[in-house]
Amino acid sequence: MEYKYDEESVNALMKWAENAQLPKELQLSEAENIVNLRQYVVANINDIKAHYPDEFYNPAITRLYRLKEKMEGEGQD
Template sequence: MEYKFDEQSVKELMEWAQAAQLPQELELSKAERIFDVKLCVESDLSCIRAHYPDAFYNPAITRLYRIKEKLEEK
């Protein structure tokens, strides 16, 4: 998946995150485990809403893309 940071792509990603059925926990990689996925997603959404398009907060967008990728793998 290509990570896009334009306004329309970020808006679509945020809409997906708000509507997605999220598990309680998720292992993004061997070094990254999210114990409360819903809380993590809500936190990322808050950062994006408050600071987009500030590139300093792109990791929040990237994490949402990675969560989406992992959930679509299943």
């Protein structure tokens, strides 16, 4: 998936993250086990709100996209 960093896409992603039904924890990848998923989402959203459109903080956006992919992918099995 190609990630979009324009304002409209980022706002839609943050809205999704704020309203998503999240489990308490999630194994995002083999090396990433998030033990407090709500805190993870809030921290990334706070970084985006504080620093967007500074490209240095694009990893916060990317983390939310990866979370969204994982959450939506699990429902398709």
